[in-house]
Structure formats: structure tokens, C-alpha cells
Amino acid sequence: MTANSTHVLHAMMTTRPASIVRGEGVYLYDDTGKRYIDGSSGPITCSLGHGHPEMAEALMEQMGRVAYVYRLDFTTPVLEEAAAKVSEATNGWMDKVFFVSGGSEATESAVKLARKYHMERGEPGRYKVISRWLSYHGMTMGALAWSGMPGRRAEFGPYLLETGHIAPAYCYRCWFGREPGRCGLECAHALEREILLQGPQTVAAFIAEPVSGMGLCAAHPPDEYWGVIRDICDRYGVLLILDEVMTGFGRTGKWFAYMHSGVKPDILALGKGLGGGYFPLGAAAVTAEIADAIAKGSGSFTAGHTWAANPMGAAVVSRTIDVLRRDQLVERAAELGLYLGQKLGTLADHPLVGDIRGRGLMWGVELVGDKKTKEPCDPGKKLYQHLAAECIRQGLYLLTSGGCDQGRAGDILMLAPPFIAAREHIDEIVGILGRVLNTLTER
Numbered sequence: 217m218t219a220n221s222t223h224v225l226h227a228m229m230t231t232r233p234a235s236i237v238r239g240e241g242v243y244l245y246d247d248t249g250k251r252y253i254d255g256s257s258g259p260i261t262c263s264l265g266h267g268h269p270e271m272a273e274a275l276m277e278q279m280g281r282v283a284y285v286y287r288l289d290f291t292t293p294v295l296e297e298a299a300a301k302v303s304e305a306t307n308g309w310m311d312k313v314f315f316v317s318g319g320s321e322a323t324e325s326a327v328k329l330a331r332k333y334h335m336e337r338g339e340p341g342r343y344k345v346i347s348r349w350l351s352y353h354g355m356t357m358g359a360l361a362w363s364g365m366p367g368r369r370a371e372f373g374p375y376l377l378e379t380g381h382i383a384p385a386y387c388y389r390c391w392f393g394r395e396p397g398r399c400g401l402e403c404a405h406a407l408e409r410e411i412l413l414q415g416p417q418t419v420a421a422f423i424a425e426p427v428s429g430m431g432l433c434a435a436h437p438p439d440e441y442w443g444v445i446r447d448i449c450d451r452y453g454v455l456l457i458l459d460e461v462m463t464g465f466g467r468t469g470k471w472f473a474y475m476h477s478g479v480k481p482d483i484l485a486l487g488k489g490l491g492g493g494y495f496p497l498g499a500a501a502v503t504a505e506i507a508d509a510i511a512k513g514s515g516s517f518t519a520g521h522t523w524a525a526n527p528m529g530a531a532v533v534s535r536t537i538d539v540l541r542r543d544q545l546v547e548r549a550a551e552l553g554l555y556l557g558q559k560l561g562t563l564a565d566h567p568l569v570g571d572i573r574g575r576g577l578m579w580g581v582e583l584v585g586d587k588k589t590k591e592p593c594d595p596g597k598k599l600y601q602h603l604a605a606e607c608i609r610q611g612l613y614l615l616t617s618g619g620c621d622q623g624r625a626g627d628i629l630m631l632a633p634p635f636i637a638a639r640e641h642i643d644e645i646v647g648i649l650g651r652v653l654n655t656l657t658e659r
């Protein structure tokens with residue numbers, strides 16, 4: 217056995233993480249009784265907080281009724297209900313929903329649906345997926361190939377089929393050296409160039425996160441960006457897949473982040489908050505146009521998984537949506553997010569803080585070595601890892617990542633508490649973060 221004496225293959229194999237024995241609301245408790253405030257809803261997943269009694273009830277009820285049926289041969293009332301509620305949450309824009317077990321399966325299913333659509337319409341040459349550098353779409357090989365985080369891709373490079381990445385929408389470190397508001401949205405127009413270079417007749421889809429996840433921690437373009445992207449996609453017959461695995465179901469203060477710009481995708485990839493943090497879930501949702509093309513063609517989409525469309529997962533989706541609606545949690549995320557943004561503003565003058573950005577209840581902070589020049593901290597110091605460890609030590613859980621500056625350097629963190637948090641929890645989170653930044657500066 218390795219030094220951390222466990223049979224679990226933990227992410228860090230020489231240390232052992234704290235053992236969590238209980239969760240309640242925004243808090244987690246370990247086996248020594250230490251309390252942690254969950255500043256990022258796990259990995260932006262537990263939007264309903266921990267220990268929600270209704271979620272346990274929904275799961276238990278469904279497990280008692282029927283826990284498993286195989287989706288190729290059966291449906292269940294609860295699956296039909298969950299799909300109808302997801303469609304309703306998009307105001308009907310998404311017509312059909314294919315449930316899977318996580319975000320990576322969701323983005324892969326979304327791409328398979330895009331490919332199917334083109335094949336059914338007599339364009340089997342369209343298979344390429346263009347995506348953005350510093351994006352993240354999952355760890356399975358396809359999803360990782362479309363992802364653009366150099367650090368996460370590095371070890372598995374030989375397995376990744378490269379079909380085109382464009383510059384991120386990253387105003388703080390604009391790849392085109394432009395100023396926000398006076399930039400001509402070059403990062404959006406880059407898509408047209410890439411489609412032309414790849415050959416439009418070979419491109420199936422463009423996939424992007426409306427608000428960046430861990431690659432750029434809540435960086436997001438002005439809303440007009442999406443209009444330019446939509447036009448380019450339409451011009452070349454390329455489908456627009458929005459990866460709302462992190463942003464969907466209220467995280468950005470609207471049911472889906474695309475609703476801020478009003479620019480609608482052809483396919484949505486969903487996960488994380490889809491189940492409020494109570495079941496391993498993902499989904500790919502398509503418009504009626506996509507679904508009809510497949511229905512009228514081969515009439516089938518069988519590229520699923522054993523646990524796809526699981527009734528227990530469906531029960532969790534259905535109850536999550538009910539709770540979000542009844543308790544007006546999407547509205548609450550919007551309101552609480554404004555407060556979190558204001559509170560984070562109090563850290564703006566800290567010597568380590570280069571940028572604070574966010575939307576709804578999803579906020580990123582980028583740390584720098586020099587505020588004026590935006591020079592990142594020495595990557596050898598692995599500041600983002602020390603930051604995460606010090607937060608845990610001081611009782612705050614949050615997400616951090618490295619490599620936002622072209623993969624070579626850059627330290628960022630993400631704050632995205634559960635929607636059920638109160639203002640005093642936000643105060644506590646930002647208070648601990650401020651103290652942790654001071655501790656790191658002193659070191």
C-alpha cells in the first residue's frame with residue numbers, strides 16, 4: 217500500500233483527503249467534526265445544498281417502485297415526466313432529452329446526435345467538432361479531444377482526435393490584444409476562419425460553454441458574441457452545441473445561460489445541477505428540428521449506455537426541477553450572485569487579485585503576480601494548489617485550476633455556492649478567502 221494507506225485510488229496518491237461523514241445545507245463535516253463551508257457546490261454540482269430531505273425521499277420512492285429498466289426496451293412514467301420538465305425549463309425550445317450518467321457522456325451524446333443529424337440529411341462527411349482553447353467538455357476521450365485545457369489533455373494526447381480549436385472568449389487576456397467593447401468580437405469571427413480552413417462540408421458542430429468552467433473560471437464574452445457565432449454556424453450548416461453542464465439549471469441566474477443572450481443552441485449538453493447533486497446525471501437535449509430529422513431518417517438513436525435513462529436519475533431530475541421552481545431558487549441564484557459579486561469586489565485591491573468575473577452565482581477570481589502587467593505568478597509555485605489546500609485548512613471548500621494563461625501559467629479559483637445559501641454564508645466564504653489570500657501573500 218502507498219503512503220496514504222488506503223485501497224482507494226485518490227487523485228493525490230501520497231496524501232489522504234479529509235473523510236466527510238455528513239452534509240447539511242452549505243456545510244460538510246469530516247470525521248473529526250471539522251466543518252467546511254461549500255463555496256463551490258462541490259464541482260458546481262450540489263446546487264440544492266447537502267442533505268436535502270426531499271431528494272432522499274424522491275430517490276427512495278422511485279427505488280421502491282422500480283430502480284432499473286433498460287431504455288432500449290422500456291420507458292417509465294418518471295422518465296417521461298423528467299424529459300417533459302427539462303423541455304419546459306427551456307420554454308419548449310428543446311424538444312427531446314436523452315439522459316445519461318454525467319457531463320462527459322452528455323457532451324459525447326450531443327456530438328453523436330449532431331453527427332446523426334447530418335448523416336440523416338445526406339451529409340455523412342460532416343464529423344468535425346470545432347471547440348475553443350481553454351474550454352472543458354469532459355474526461356472521456358472524445359470530450360477531452362474537444363476540450364482545450366492543455367494540462368488536462370497532455371497525458372492523453374495520443375488518443376485525441378484533433379478537429380479544430382479556436383481562441384477562447386477571454387477578455388482579461390484577449391488573445392487578439394483588444395479591449396472589451398472595442399474589439400469587433402474577433403474571437404467570435406475566428407470560428408468562420410476555422411470552419412473555412414477545416415472545410416465547411418466536414419464540420420458537424422461547434423461546441424462551447426456559455427460561461428467558462430474550470431479552464432477560465434467564469435470568463436464570458438459579451439452577449440453579442442453569441443449572435444455572431446449563431447450567424448456563422450447557420451451560414452455553414454454547422455450545429456451549435458452549448459455545453460451547459462456547469463451553467464444549466466439556474467447557475468447563472470437564469471434557467472440556462474443561453475437565455476442571457478437569447479441566442480438558442482441546436483443541442484444542449486447538461487449535467488451537474490441537473491440532479492441538484494443527488495445522482496450521477498447528464499443529458500443531451502435537442503430541438504424539434506434535430507429530433508425530426510433523425511426520426512424521419514433512420515428513426516433511431518441507440519448510442520447509449522447501460523445506465524442511460526435510469527428511473528432513479530429521472531426521479532431526481534424531476535424533483536430537482538420541482539424544488540428549483542417552488543423555492544424560486546433560480547431567481548435566488550441571480551440575487552445572491554449579485555451579492556457575491558459585490559462582496560468579492562472588496563478583494564479587488566488585494567495584491568494577488570488580477571480579475572474578478574462572473575454571472576449569476578458563478579464567480580471566478582484570477583490571481584496574478586503583478587496587477588499592472590497581469591504577469592501570472594511563477595507556475596512552478598503552483599499557487600492554485602496551495603490556495604485550495606489552505607482554503608480546506610481554514611474550512612472553505614472551493615475549486616481552483618491552473619494554466620489559464622495559454623496553458624503555461626495562471627492561477628484561478630471559482631466560487632459557486634449552493635442556491636440555498638444565505639447572505640451570511642457568502643460573507644463567511646469571502647471572509648475566509650480574504651484571509652487565505654493574506655496567508656499566501658505572507659508566505
Ligand SMILES: Cc1ncc(COP(=O)(O)O)c(C=O)c1O
Binds near residue numbers: 319320354430461
Ligand atoms: C462544462 C463542462 N462540461 C462537461 C463536463 C464533464 O462532466 P463530468 O465530469 O460529469 O463528466 C464538465 C465537468 O466539470 C464541465 O464543467
